[in-house]
Amino acid sequence: MALTLVSTLEGHEDIVWQVAWNGGILSSCGSDLSVRIWQKEKETTEYECTCILNKSHKRTIRSLQWSRDGQYLATASFDSTVNIWKFTPSSKSNDNEDSFECVSTLKGQEKELKSVCWSPNWKNFSLKKQYLACCSRDHSVWIWEKISSDDFEISEVLEGHEGDVKHVGFSPTEPILVSSSYDNSVRIWSHVSLNSDKKQKKGNSKGGKLVDELDEEMEWKAQGKLADHTNIVTSTSFSADGKILVSVSADRSLIIYEKKEEQEQEQEKELENVKEEEKVKGEEYKGKSALYEFSSYIQSTAGWVIRQKIENLHERNIMSVDIKKDDSKLTIATCGEDDCIHILQEDENNVIQKIISIPNAHKSDINCVTWGENNLLASCGDDRLVKIWKFEN
Numbered sequence: 001m002a003l004t005l006v007s008t009l010e011g012h013e014d015i016v017w018q019v020a021w022n023g024g025i026l027s028s029c030g031s032d033l034s035v036r037i038w039q040k041e042k043e044t045t046e047y048e049c050t051c052i053l054n055k056s057h058k059r060t061i062r063s064l065q066w067s068r069d070g071q072y073l074a075t076a077s078f079d080s081t082v083n084i085w086k087f088t089p090s091s092k093s094n095d096n097e098d099s100f101e102c103v104s105t106l107k108g109q110e111k112e113l114k115s116v117c118w119s120p121n122w123k124n125f126s127l128k129k130q131y132l133a134c135c136s137r138d139h140s141v142w143i144w145e146k147i148s149s150d151d152f153e154i155s156e157v158l159e160g161h162e163g164d165v166k167h168v169g170f171s172p173t174e175p176i177l178v179s180s181s182y183d184n185s186v187r188i189w190s191h192v193s194l195n196s197d198k199k200q201k202k203g204n205s206k207g208g209k210l211v212d213e214l215d216e217e218m219e220w221k222a223q224g225k226l227a228d229h230t231n232i233v234t235s236t237s238f239s240a241d242g243k244i245l246v247s248v249s250a251d252r253s254l255i256i257y258e259k260k261e262e263q264e265q266e267q268e269k270e271l272e273n274v275k276e277e278e279k280v281k282g283e284e285y286k287g288k289s290a291l292y293e294f295s296s297y298i299q300s301t302a303g304w305v306i307r308q309k310i311e312n313l314h315e316r317n318i319m320s321v322d323i324k325k326d327d328s329k330l331t332i333a334t335c336g337e338d339d340c341i342h343i344l345q346e347d348e349n350n351v352i353q354k355i356i357s358i359p360n361a362h363k364s365d366i367n368c369v370t371w372g373e374n375n376l377l378a379s380c381g382d383d384r385l386v387k388i389w390k391f392e393n
Contacts, residue, residue: 001343001355001356001392001393002356002391002392003341003343003356003358003377003389003390003391003392004389004390004392005387005388005389005390006045006376006388006389006390007045007046007047007387007388008385008386008387009028009036009038009047009049009385009386009387009388010384010385011036011049011052012028012030012032012034012036012384012385012386013032013034013384014030014031014032014384015030015031015060015367015381015382015384016028016029016030016367016368016380016381016382016384016385016386017029017030017031017060017061017062017063017367017368017380018062018063018064018367018368018380019368019370019378019379019380019386020064020065020066020073020370021066021370021371021372021373021376021378022066022070022073022087023070023373024039024040024372024373025037025038025039026038026039026047026372026378026386026388027064027066027073028064028380028386029061029062029063029064029075030060030061030380030384031060031061033054033055033056033057033058033059033060033061034052034053034054034061035052035053035056035061035064035073035075035085036049036051036052036053036386037049037050037051037052037053037098037100038050038386047388050098051098051099051100053075053085053100053102056075056083056085056102057075057077057078057079057081057083058077058079059077059078059079059112060077060078060112061075061076061077061078062076062077062078062112062113062114062115063075063076063113063114063115063116063134064076064116065116065117065118066087066118067118067130068118068119068120068121068130070087071086071087072084072085072086072087072103072118073085073087073100074116074118074132074134075116076113076114076115076116076134077112077113078112078113079112080107080108080109080110080111080112080113080136081105081106081107081113082105082106082113082116082132082134082144083102083104083105083106084102084103084104084105084106084132084150084152085100085101085102085103086100086101086102086103086149086150087099087100088100088101103149103150104150104151104152106132106134106144106152108142108154109134109136109138109140109142110136110138111136111137111138112136112137113134113135113136113137114135114136114137114164114165114166114167115134115135115165115166115167115168116132116133116134116168117132117133117134117168117169117170118130118131118132118170119131119132119133119170119175120170120171120172122173122174122175123173124173124174125174125175127175127191127218129145129146130145130146131143131144131145131146131155131170132144132146132152133168133170133177134168135165135166135167135168135179136164136165137164137165139159139161139162139163139164139165139181140157140158140159140161140165141157141158141159141161141165141168141177141179141189142154142156142157142158143155143156143157143158143177143220155220156219156220158177158179158187158189158220158222160187160222160225161179161181161182161183161185161187162181162183163181163182163183163184163232164181164182165179165180165181165182166180166181166182166232166233166234166235167179167180167233167234167235167236168180169236169237169238170238171238171242172238172240172241172242172325173241173242174242175190175191176188176189176190176191176223176242177189177190177220178236178238178245180233180234180235180236180247181232181233182232184227184229184230184231184232184233184249184251185225185226185227185229185233186225186226186227186229186233186236186245186247187222187224187225187226188222188223188224188225188226188301188302188304189220189221189222189223190220190221190223190302191218191219191220192218192219192220192221223302224301224302224303224304225301225302226247226255226257226301226302226304227301228255228306228309229247229249229251229253229255230249230251230253231249231250231251231317232249232250232251232317233247233248233249234248234249234250234317234318234319234320235247235248235318235319235320235321236248236321237321237322237323237332238323239323239325239330240323240325240326242259243258243259244256244257244258244259244307244323244330245257245259245304246321246323246332247321248313248318248319248320248321248334249317249318250317250318252311252312252313252314252315252316252317252318252336253309253310253311253312253313253318254309254310254313254318254321254332254334254344255306255308255309255310256306256307256308256309256310256352257304257305257306257307258304258305258306258307259303259304260303260304260305261303308351308352310344310352313334313342313354314334314336314337314338314340314342315336315338315340316336316337316338317336317337318334318335318336319335319336319337319365319366319367319368320334320335320336320366320367320368320369320370321333321334321369322369322370322371323371324371324391325371326371326373327393329345329346329393330345330346330352331343331344331345331346331391331393332344332345332352333369333370333371333377334369335361335366335367335368335369335379335381336365336366337365337366339359339360339361339362339363339364339365339366339381340357340358340359340360340361340366341357341358341361341366341369341377341379341389342354342356342357342358343355343356343357343391345393358389361379361387362379362380362381362382362383362385362387363381363382363383363385364381364382364383365381365382366379366380366381366382367380367381367382368380375390375391375392375393376388376389376390376391377389377390377391
């Protein structure tokens with residue numbers, strides 16, 4: 001197993017905060033108020049900057065993400081706005097003359113924006129709308145509904161966090177949004193019917209699998225709070241099947257949550273009531289490893305239970321986490337202020353273990369890691385660099 005550096009991309013003139021893939025296209029944003037688009041040069045392994053989106057925001061561009069169809073790029077800034085860029089690929093196969101047009105600017109939140117994300121295509125739900133979520137230093141999460149190619153309207157303002165909201169992310173399989181905050185918590189929000197009596201279910205044409213017919217009267221509501229970190233929760237990531245949620249924190253720990261069905265939760269509760277000693281069973285595992293700490297006393301909120309907690313994963317604050325979406329094993333990348341990238345993977349006993357560490361992966365704080373296609377991993381940091389790595393399993 002190895003993580004090999006493929007390319008180092010230079011061009012940003014200040015801190016690079018986030019990177020995001022759109023197939024083979026990589027985008028990056030930073031404190032230099034620019035968004036850069038990187039593409040692989042023909043017949044080489046090198047990437048070149050094919051487009052720079054300048055002066056679109058007045059302050060640091062903190063976050064960016066591509067829409068599920070790859071046609072739109074959203075950028076969120078400390079100037080409290082989100083810009084929506086329409087992407088038009090080049091019609092010529094032998095050049096990279098793609099074009100971007102800013103078709104909408106979303107305003108409303110009072111303070112700096114920290115993160116932005118698009119809703120995916122929830123295949124087992126009749127909800128065909130597309131949403132864009134962004135979070136702010138004003139403690140709020142705003143959800144915008146896409147009405148047309150250049151028209152968005154506010155769908156919901158979610159309040160409840162007691163500190164800056166650092167990161168937002170949608171589940172890939174159902175209408176669930178998670179937000180993480182300076183209040184040391186992760187909050188779970190679900191898109192639910194205002195009139196549950198009208199909500200019906202029926203089998204679809206593929207073997208009677210239940211598909212929700214979501215009522216038109218819907219809203220995003222708080223479903224739970226995960227308060228298992230002791231410092232700022234900086235980032236979260238879902239597995240491809242939506243059953244695993246990973247969070248990382250300035251407390252230097254990584255927590256792996258698993259989604260339990262209602263029946264499983266009841267069984268867990270019964271087990272806890274019968275065997276109170278389960279609360280301290282985790283102590284038996286301590287000492288086996290200074291890094292990996294387990295607890296069989298499972299805490300549960302909104303159907304999520306702790307499967308594993310890894311303490312002291314990084315030497316300083318962990319800044320970003322991403323689960324690889326195209327791997328049969330659970331494979332996780334993390335990065336932090338210790339300038340290090342870790343790769344963790346599930347073993348044959350379903351235990352997450354660190355398998356690769358790259359010290360000094362950047363010259364200073366690493367702000368983001370994100371998986372792309374073909375085992376590629378992108379990272380960016382305070383050293384103004386974007387790096388592309390190849391993972392060999």
